[in-house]
Structures are given as C-alpha cells and as structure tokens.
Amino acid sequence: MATVTHSKKACAVNPLKMSAPIGAALAFLGLDKCMPLMHGSQGCTAFGLVLFVRHFRETIPLQTTAMNEVTTILGGLDNLEQAILNIHKRANPEVIGICSTGLTETKGEDVDGYLKLIRKRHPELDETELVYVATPDYQGAFQDGWGKAVTRIVTTLCEPRPRTAWQVNVLPGCHMTVADIEEIREIIESFGLYPIIAPDLSGSLDGHIPETFLPTTLGGASVEKIRTMGGSAVTIAIGEQMRWAAEALQEKTGVPFRLFDRLTGLEANDDFLQFLSELSKDEIPLKYRRQRSQLVDAMLDAHFFCGGKKVAIGAEPDLLWQIGSLLTEMGCEIEAAVTTTHSVLLERIAAEEVLIGDLEDLEQRAAGCDLMVTHSHGRQAAERLEIPFLRMGIPMFDRLGAAHKLSVGYRGTRDLIFEIGNIFLANLHENQPDSWPLPQHERESLPC
Amino acid sequence: MSALSSKVEAVFDEPGCNVNQGKSDKERKKGCAKQLTPGAAAGGCAFDGAKIALQPIVDVAHLVHGPIACEGNSWDNRHAASSGPKLYRTGFTTDIGDLDVVYGGEKRLFRAIREIIEKYNPPAVFVYQTCVTAMIGDDIEAVCKAASAKFAKPVIPVNAPGFAGSKNLGNKLGGEALLDYVVGTEEPEFTTPYDINIYGEYNLAGELWQVKPLFDALGIRVLANISGDARYSDVAQSHRARAAMMVCSRALINIARKMEERYGIPYFEGSFYGISDTSESLRNIARLLVQQGAPQELLARTEALIASEEARAWARIEPYRARLSGKRVLLITGGVKSWSVVSALQEIGIEVMGTSTKKSTREDKARIKEIMGDESHMFDDLPPREMYRILKNSEADIMLSGGRSQFVALKAKTPWMDINQERHHAFAGYEGMVELMKQIDRLLYNPVWTQVRRPAPWEENS
Numbered sequence: 001m002a003t004v005t006h007s008k009k010a011c012a013v014n015p016l017k018m019s020a021p022i023g024a025a026l027a028f029l030g031l032d033k034c035m036p037l038m039h040g041s042q043g044c045t046a047f048g049l050v051l052f053v054r055h056f057r058e059t060i061p062l063q064t065t066a067m068n069e070v071t072t073i074l075g076g077l078d079n080l081e082q083a084i085l086n087i088h089k090r091a092n093p094e095v096i097g098i099c100s101t102g103l104t105e106t107k108g109e110d111v112d113g114y115l116k117l118i119r120k121r122h123p124e125l126d127e128t129e130l131v132y133v134a135t136p137d138y139q140g141a142f143q144d145g146w147g148k149a150v151t152r153i154v155t156t157l158c159e160p161r162p163r164t165a166w167q168v169n170v171l172p173g174c175h176m177t178v179a180d181i182e183e184i185r186e187i188i189e190s191f192g193l194y195p196i197i198a199p200d201l202s203g204s205l206d207g208h209i210p211e212t213f214l215p216t217t218l219g220g221a222s223v224e225k226i227r228t229m230g231g232s233a234v235t236i237a238i239g240e241q242m243r244w245a246a247e248a249l250q251e252k253t254g255v256p257f258r259l260f261d262r263l264t265g266l267e268a269n270d271d272f273l274q275f276l277s278e279l280s281k282d283e284i285p286l287k288y289r290r291q292r293s294q295l296v297d298a299m300l301d302a303h304f305f306c307g308g309k310k311v312a313i314g315a316e317p318d319l320l321w322q323i324g325s326l327l328t329e330m331g332c333e334i335e336a337a338v339t340t341t342h343s344v345l346l347e348r349i350a351a352e353e354v355l356i357g358d359l360e361d362l363e364q365r366a367a368g369c370d371l372m373v374t375h376s377h378g379r380q381a382a383e384r385l386e387i388p389f390l391r392m393g394i395p396m397f398d399r400l401g402a403a404h405k406l407s408v409g410y411r412g413t414r415d416l417i418f419e420i421g422n423i424f425l426a427n428l429h430e431n432q433p434d435s436w437p438l439p440q441h442e443r444e445s446l447p448c
Numbered sequence: 449m450s451a452l453s454s455k456v457e458a459v460f461d462e463p464g465c466n467v468n469q470g471k472s473d474k475e476r477k478k479g480c481a482k483q484l485t486p487g488a489a490a491g492g493c494a495f496d497g498a499k500i501a502l503q504p505i506v507d508v509a510h511l512v513h514g515p516i517a518c519e520g521n522s523w524d525n526r527h528a529a530s531s532g533p534k535l536y537r538t539g540f541t542t543d544i545g546d547l548d549v550v551y552g553g554e555k556r557l558f559r560a561i562r563e564i565i566e567k568y569n570p571p572a573v574f575v576y577q578t579c580v581t582a583m584i585g586d587d588i589e590a591v592c593k594a595a596s597a598k599f600a601k602p603v604i605p606v607n608a609p610g611f612a613g614s615k616n617l618g619n620k621l622g623g624e625a626l627l628d629y630v631v632g633t634e635e636p637e638f639t640t641p642y643d644i645n646i647y648g649e650y651n652l653a654g655e656l657w658q659v660k661p662l663f664d665a666l667g668i669r670v671l672a673n674i675s676g677d678a679r680y681s682d683v684a685q686s687h688r689a690r691a692a693m694m695v696c697s698r699a700l701i702n703i704a705r706k707m708e709e710r711y712g713i714p715y716f717e718g719s720f721y722g723i724s725d726t727s728e729s730l731r732n733i734a735r736l737l738v739q740q741g742a743p744q745e746l747l748a749r750t751e752a753l754i755a756s757e758e759a760r761a762w763a764r765i766e767p768y769r770a771r772l773s774g775k776r777v778l779l780i781t782g783g784v785k786s787w788s789v790v791s792a793l794q795e796i797g798i799e800v801m802g803t804s805t806k807k808s809t810r811e812d813k814a815r816i817k818e819i820m821g822d823e824s825h826m827f828d829d830l831p832p833r834e835m836y837r838i839l840k841n842s843e844a845d846i847m848l849s850g851g852r853s854q855f856v857a858l859k860a861k862t863p864w865m866d867i868n869q870e871r872h873h874a875f876a877g878y879e880g881m882v883e884l885m886k887q888i889d890r891l892l893y894n895p896v897w898t899q900v901r902r903p904a905p906w907e908e909n910s
Contacts, residue, residue: 009560009563010542010556010557010558010559010560010562010563011511011540011541011542011543011559011560011561011563011564012516012519012520012539012540012541012542012543013538013539013540013564013567014523014538014539015516015519015520015523015539015541015543017516017520017543018516018517018520018521019515019516019517019520019521021517022517022521037487040579041493041579041610041611042484042489042490042491042492042493042610042614043492043493043494043495043496043518043610044493044517044610045489046490046491046492046493046496047492047496047517047518047521047522048521050522050525050851051521051522051525053851053852053854053855054525057855058855059832059855059856059859063487063488063489064486064487064489065486065487066484066485066486066487066489067611068484068611068612068613069453069609069611069612072579072583072611079486080486082485082486082487083486083487084487085487086485086486086487086488087487087488090487090488101517102514102515102517102549102579102580103579103580103583103610103611106549106579106580106583106584107583136515136546137514137515137516137517137518137580138515138516138544138545138546138548138549138580139545139546141516209859209861210859213832213833213836213837213840213856213859213860215832215833358543377523377524377539380524380534380537380538397525
C-alpha cells in the first residue's frame with residue numbers, strides 16, 4: 001500500500017538509525033556466559049556500551065580489539081588474537097561473539113581466516129566457542145546486525161539432532177523486550193511445549209540481582225541449549241528480520257519454521273495461539289480465552305478515542321510494522337512513517353509513504369499529528385511540535401523499566417491499547433465558545 | 449608524514465604538561481599514548497574526545513562525517529547545559545553508505561554542509577573526521593576550506609578520527625582545531641581588565657553556573673569558557689582575555705599553553721571541586737588579573753567574598769556533619785578530582801577508605817598520599833570483581849564513581865553516587881560542595897537500603 005522512498009538528503013539530521021555492529025552485539029548479549037567483542041577502534045565499543053547501559057540500566061559486558069591507525073594498516077590479526085586470549089584469560093566466557101565494524105571492513109580484514117589461524121595456534125581455546133559476524137557500519141541498520149548475528153549463532157552452534165515433538169525454537173527479533181520474551185515463553189509453555197529462546201535477553205538483561213559478580217553475561221541462552229535447537233519440532237521466528245536465521249537453521253538442521261511478523265494485535269495473537277494449539281494438539285487454555293475477551297473489550301473501550309487520530313511513527317521496520325498495524329487496526333491514520341532500513345514489510349504498511357530517513361524527516365511530517373511514536377531520541381522533536389509522545393524501541397534512556405515494557409500477547413496488546421488510548425484521552429480538545437465560527441463572508445453580510 | 453600524525457606528535461610533545469617535563473627526550477618522542485590492551489580496554493576514542501571538548505559550543509552545528517555508528521549510536525547523550533541555543537543537541541551526520549566508501553564521501557560532505565547552512569544557518573559548522581572516512585582518504589580540510597569560501601561561513605575541520613588514539617588525545621586535537629581555525633578570528637566589542645578565559649570546563653549539569661555568580665560578584669567577565677555553554681563568537685574572541693584558568697588539566701593544556709605563547713594570556717591550573725580549591729582558584733584569578741594590570745583592590749574584594757562564601761558554605765554543610773562523620777567512601781575517579789574531593793570529604797569527617805589513581809599524575813598521587821596519610825588505600829586499577837568484593841563485604845558505605853561502575857555498586861546493594869560526566873547533579877564551587885553533602889546524605893539514608901538488603905523470608909535460614 002505504501003510507497004517506499006529513500007531520503008535524498010546528504011546529511012542525516014537527528015538519526016533514527018543505529019549501527020548494525022551494536023545490533024549484533026546485543027544479540028550476543030542474549031547468550032549466557034558470553035563476551036561480545038567488537039573488532040574496531042575502542043570508540044566503536046564505548047558508544048555501544050554507553051547506549052546499552054543507559055537503556056537497560058545494567059552492567060554491559062562488551063570488549064574491543066582496540067585497533068589504532070597502525071594496526072589498521074598492518075592488519076588486525078594480532079589485535080584479534082590478543083583480545084581473544086585476554087578475554088579467555090580474564091573472563092573465561094563460553095562464547096565470544098565477534099562483530100566487525102566499518103573500520104575493519106573498509107580495510108577488508110579476513111576475520112574468518114584469522115579465526116582459523118588463532119584456533120590452530122591456541123588449543124587452549126578449544127572449549128571456547130567463537131562466533132563471528134560481518135557487520136560493516138555503513139550497511140544496514142541495528143535490526144540487520146541483530147538478524148545477521150543470530151543467523152551466525154545458529155549456523156555455528158547447531159547440528160541436526162533427533163526430533164523432540166514438544167520442543168520448539170524461538171528466534172525473537174531485537175524489537176522484543178525482556179517482558180515480551182517472558183510473555184512468549186509463558187504462552188508457549190502453557191501449551192505443554194518446551195521453548196528454547198535464542199537470543200534470550202530475558203535471562204541476561206532483565207535486571208536481576210545475581211549473587212556474584214561475573215565479567216561476562218550472566219543468564220541468557222546457553223551454548224548447550226542452543227546446540228539442542230537442531231532437534232526441535234519447529235522454529236518460531238518473530239519479526240521479518242529473523243527470516244534469514246530461521247531459513248539458515250532449517251537448511252542446516254531440517255527444522256521447519258513459521259514466521260510471525262508480529263505478536264501485537266488481536267488477529268496476530270489468534271494466529272499464534274491457533275498455531276500453538278495445532279502444534280501441541282492442546283486446547284487454547286482458559287486463561288488466554290479470558291485474556292482474548294479482555295482485549296476485545298479494551299478495543300471496544302478505546303476505539304472511541306483512537307479513531308481518526310493522526311500518528312507519526314519512527315521505528316525500525318519490524319517495530320514499525322508491529323505498532324503501525326495495531327494503530328491502524330484501532331482506527332488511527334498513519335500520517336508519517338519513517339524507518340531505518342529496507343524490509344518486505346514496508347510496502348504493506350497502511351500509509352501513503354514509508355520513508356527511509358531520520359527524525360528530522362519525521363518531525364517535518366509530524367506537525368499537526370495527535371501522537372508521535374519513536375525511541376527516546378524523538379523527545380526533542382515531540383517537544384518542539386508540542387504533540388504527545390510514546391516511547392518505543394531502543395534506546396529508551398529517559399524512562400525507567402525500558403526492558404519491562406510489554407506489548408505482545410493478548411495481555412500486552414490490551415495494556416498498550418490502554419496506554420495509547422489514555423494519551424489521546426488526556427489530550428482531548430475541549431470545545432470553546434468560538435469553536436464553530438460561521439464562514440467569514442456570512443458574518444460580514446449579516447447586519448449586526 | 450601526514451598532517452594528522454604530525455599534529456598528534458606535536459600534541460604529545462606538550463611542554464606545558466608536567467608529566468612530559470619529567471621525561472627524557474627519548475621517552476617524550478614516544479608520546480604518551482598508553483598502549484591499549486585488546487580485549488581488556490575501556491574508554492572512548494579520539495573522535496569521542498574531540499566531541500566531548502567541542503560539542504558544548506552550543507550555537508554551532510556539529511557534523512560527523514562517517515558511517516552511522518559514530519553519531520547514530522551516541523548523540524544527545526551528555527548533559528553539557530546551554531543557557532540559550534540548542535543546536536548543539538541536534539545530531540548531524542553524513543551517514544555514509546557502501547557506495548561512499550567505494551567512491552569517496554567528499555561530495556556528500558560538501559552537500560551536507562550546504563544543507564545545514566540552508567536549513568539552520570548556524571554561525572559555524574564543525575566537521576568531525578572519523579576512522580572510515582579517514583581511511584578512504586576524504587580530505588575534510590579541503591572540503592571545509594571550499595565550503596567556507598562558497599558559503600562565506602566558518603566551516604571548521606576537526607581531524608580526530610577514532611583510531612588516532614584515546615579520548616584524551618581527542619580532547620587535545622579538538623583544542624587544536626579551535627587554535628588553528630577559530631581563536632583570534634573575531635574581535636570583542638569592548639574589553640575590560642577583568643576578562644578571563646576558562647579552559648576545560650564543559651558546564652556538565654550546569655556547573656559553570658555554580659561559579660559564575662562568584663565572578664559576577666567580583667566584576668570578572670568570563671570572555672570565553674571553552675567550551676561549556678560557549679557561543680562560537682566567544683571562542684573566536686577569546687584571544688583578548690587578560691588571564692585564564694585551566695580546569696581538568698589533562699584535557700586542554702595545549703590551548704592554555706598556546707594562548708599564553710601566542711597572545712600573552714597567562715594561565716594557572718585550578719579546580720572548582722572542593723571549598724579550599726574554589727577559594728584558591730578565585731585567589732589565583734584575582735592575582736593574575738592584577739598582575740596583568742587590573743586594579744589592586746580586586747585582591748581585597750576577592751578575599752572578602754571568599755571569607756563570606758566559605759562561611760556560608762560551612763554553615764550549610766554543618767547539619768550534615770553529624771550524619772556523615774565516620775562514613776566510609778570508596779572514591780573512583782580520574783586525576784584532579786580525586787584530591788579535591790578527598791579533602792572536601794575529609795573536612796567534614798567522612799573517611800575515604802580508598803581512591804583510584806588511574807588517571808592521576810605523579811603530583812596528584814603525592815598530594816593524595818599527603819592527604820590520606822599513606823598509600824595503602826590508593827588503587828591504580830580496581831577491577832570490577834574486586835570493587836564488588838569490597839562493597840559486598842561492606843568495607844565502604846558508599847561509592848562515588850562514574851556511570852560505568854554504577855551497577856557494580858547497586859548489585860552489591862551499596863549506595864552509589866555519580867560524579868562523572870553523565871551526572872545530573874552539579875558539584876562545583878561552594879554551592880557544589882553543599883550539594884555533594886546533601887546528595888551523599890540523601891543516598892546513604894534512603895530507607896530502601898534496609899528493605900533491599902533483607903533476604904526473602906524463605907531464604908533467611910539458608
């Protein structure tokens with residue numbers, strides 16, 4: 001429905017997009033006992049680290065190969081080798097997730113080759129998994145980096161195994177929060193199925209207080225569990241960004257997949273639960289029948305306030321699809337949609353235009369809208385335009401509990417609809433004596 | 449030798465730096481870039497440093513020439529405050545793609561500058577070089593020169609790509625850009641014998657405004673604060689100051705020394721952290737101004753202000769003495785701040801059970817040793833695991849540090865206070881020390897600590 005256009009500007013103003021390498025690094029942060037390592041200058045790591053610390057309000061393990069001008073020219077083998085050895089010695093993680101950056105990709109580093117050499121030279125690393133993903137900063141966006149990293153994680157660690165009928169894989173996109181992942185797990189388990197979720201940020205970045213201090217991630221999908229994914233009955237991929245990973249896993253292990261492009265909204269969840277019911281040959285649990293009914297009621301209550309409202313959304317494609325579809329289903333009109341990277345979903349969004357652009361573009365198109373939805377960086381624009389602002393996506397650094405925002409499942413959709421409905425409700429325009437003036441010419445022609 | 453590497457060498461050969469003065473010729477040649485350990489490094493790059501030093505110039509458009517990572521992952525993440533223009537909080541980047549990497553990004557950069565000038569018309573555009581655009585050979589100096597000529601507006605190249613080195617080096621390279629292209633390009637409408645510059649104060653959380661009223665009371669005008677809450681013209685006119693103060697010594701020493709060399713502006717190194725340090729700094733400013741020809745009576749007025757402000761500060765801190773006396777603080781911060789804050793805390797009876805000296809100079813360390821009595825509580829490097837152990841064993845009542853180690857403290861269920869660049873509270877001058885005590889008190893006595901430390905009932909016996 002939408003025409004997808006690309007910003008013609010030479011200068012991005014107020015970026016919506018973040019880089020692919022840190023998307024990949026976040027995927028690695030969803031693995032247990034993992035140390036993500038960015039192959040680049042130390043700034044590449046420092047910026048990502050600060051960003052995640054501000055969003056999650058947690059310690060973030062993230063390391064760098066600390067490339068400088070000279071090592072960039074001479075090649076980064078030594079730095080990569082030293083970094084891996086140092087990490088192994090100091091933190092002894094089960095897995096080191098390596099992402100390249102613009103710096104090392106411009107040079108043209110052969111990291112796969114380096115890793116073979118390093119493996120050969122250092123048998124002490126035999127117990128440590130090394131997963132490498134190529135993520136040049138100048139290609140794609142955050143969700144692309146996440147998608148690529150998950151693809152490499154499953155293809156590096158999974159092997160075909162004998163099938164277990166009640167075991168299912170879940171590959172969540174990076175737009176799934178900790179709370180979303182917990183909800184999805186609970187729904188799947190309630191059908192008597194056993195989900196293996198990777199990456200699993202709900203294990204590592206959910207804000208728990210561990211009894212000890214570890215320099216690596218603590219919680220998340222373990223290497224051991226990921227290995228068993230090759231023996232699952234099916235893979236559930238959430239978000240188009242996970243298609244590569246689900247396909248790659250299928251190719252490697254034969255596990256078929258079903259992709260859900262979103263789990264927010266009534267129909268989307270009907271499809272999801274119906275699928276689980278067929279898979280498990282179990283009835284839909286009473287709890288979810290009740291929740292569905294609550295959601296329907298919430299939609300009835302909220303539609304008065306949502307209908308006809310104009311919204312402006314700035315989000316990565318999968319999140320844009322998720323929130324945009326819900327708002328459309330509630331009767332809102334998408335006046336402006338700005339995103340970061342290409343996706344097959346963009347054309348299907350119910351807007352005239354979807355622009356791959358920045359927050360300046362969104363701000364220009366959002367004037368007069370009733371709501372702006374984007375990540376925390378939209379705060380300045382929403383303030384200038386004096387329109388209500390709903391924060392969604394990463395980063396969310398000026399609100400507490402970013403990880404625990406729930407928007408999937410019947411219950412999550414219900415609460416999100418309430419949140420949005422309440423914003424509209426709080427901004428209702430009150431009628432004034434001069435709200436309905438007669439046209440100028442009528443007023444002038446009448447004797448007073 | 450490239451322009452960048454000769455610049456880096458020159459910055460490392462800083463004669464004004466007291467660390468450098470203690471080195472042999474050979475050591476000095478090597479520069480002071482500490483070799484980073486891959487896989488065990490923390491901290492920002494040179495680009496980050498340049499941005500920290502210059503972005504607080506609030507009316508300028510700061511344009512980052514590079515892939516999305518450099519600006520997209522980091523913009524609007526500091527709290528350098530502005531009293532007016534907000535343009536510095538707008539993120540501008542060329543966001544280069546793979547085609548630019550192949551064909552070069554200079555044309556895109558030129559168009560980006562044009563777009564910014566047409567849409568935002570700032571007094572100047574600062575263009576930051578990054579690793580990728582440096583590697584593919586984009587000549588930002590040439591593009592800036594062409595753009596300056598074409599648009600009749602200062603377009604300033606800041607050549608500090610991330611891989612050139614550390615954040616600290618980037619601070620200095622940022623300073624070099626000001627010296628090369630900005631300082632001395634405009635004349636102030638008028639000058640007074642009381643005009644000063646401050647170097648290295650970024651107005652984080654508005655700290656400049658805690659000390660500016662002191663200057664106002666003395667009739668001292670801050671001609672240019674480089675760079676917190678600065679306007680482009682302030683920096684351009686800063687060569688007409690009579691005297692200068694350099695805070696945060698490691699960052700902009702090259703500016704201080706070269707301003708003295710080129711324009712005869714004497715400077716001293718001081719700090720606004722701590723009561724006695726603030727007083728000492730005011731004295732030094734007055735002394736330098738008088739030495740430069742300001743009327744002698746400034747000295748007496750300064751002493752009178754110090755006396756009344758010190759008394760006012762102590763009176764306000766007094767109520768905290770009983771509550772804070774004997775509390776143990778673990779202080780993790782860099783360089784100058786350590787001893788300033790240590791002495792302030794000790795003045796009201798707080799015990800500093802340990803402090804980091806990672807970024808401190810030899811003189812800093814000597815001074816901390818003098819204040820603390822011995823060296824046993826000085827840590828050169830305190831790994832998070834050890835930090836956690838200290839806090840978990842309740843060897844300290846509160847930790848003061850930067851955001852990086854915040855969660856080490858919180859996971860150990862220990863009060864923590866931010867004293868680094870992301871902080872929201874301002875701790876400068878006399879006001880700042882009152883605020884510091886107030887915040888420590890508020891954190892230490894928050895009732896959550898009893899609740900969060902109590903085990904769940906079912907865990908009590910295990």
